[in-house]
Amino acid sequence: YESFSGNQPPPPPEDQMLIDFRAPPPREVSWPTMPRLGFIFGCNSQTMDECLGRGIFGLPAHMKGAAACIAPASPIFLFNVTDRLLFGIFEAVTPAIMNIDPTAFSKNPKATTSPFPVQIRVQVSLECPPVQAGDDKNGNNNGDPVLEDILRTRVGGRIGPLTHAQSVALGSLLASQCGALGFMTEVKASGGNVVPPIALPPKNIGAGTTATRT
Secondary structure, eight states, X not given: XXXXXXXXXXXXXXXXXXXXXXXXXXXXXXXXOOSXXXXXXXXXXXXXXXXXXXXXXXXXXXXXXXXXXXOTTOEEEEEETTTTEEEXXXXXXXXXXXXXXXXXXXXXXXXXXXXXXXXEEEEESSOOOOEEOSBOTTSOBXXXXXXXXXXXXXXXXXXXXXXXXXXXHHHHHHHHHTTHHHHHHHHHHTTSOSOOOOOOOOEEOOTTOOOOOO
């Protein structure tokens, strides 16, 4: 494995078990992730606030089969295709269900089916700054190489299921953005003698609240 943080040199080619994306080696601390398949959902600048405000992520009907791997506590990520930013870390509260809210992502308040009817409810597992993928909207290539490698090697595009190893790599990348991974590393290195900050439970989103995106 190649270090996602750059702190460890890559192993010799004959010892590389995975070479299609960066993931932490056994000696490098990674963010704890449920041993389940993860999933990347998509949104754009028009639907992102609705995703977060409702606490519902959706997919088109033809992706119902792909979403069958999602179970409660599955690691979930949200990719804004307009700004090319990956947000997380979320976790699934429900499996994928058809039309949890038929009016979601629709301009018709009386809609009986959503344009994105394959839906899950989510909650925030860890609130982190987003990670840039590739060129931003101004044409600047500031993409994170870890995310780029995972997106580049995915079968079927940027939206869809992740292996557990890919979920761990993305979770660790996002956790390093907000300092949570570094703090966890410090705690482990000290044998648990570091006084942690107040631990917050997973954050429920939706339920009538309106999210403001910064």
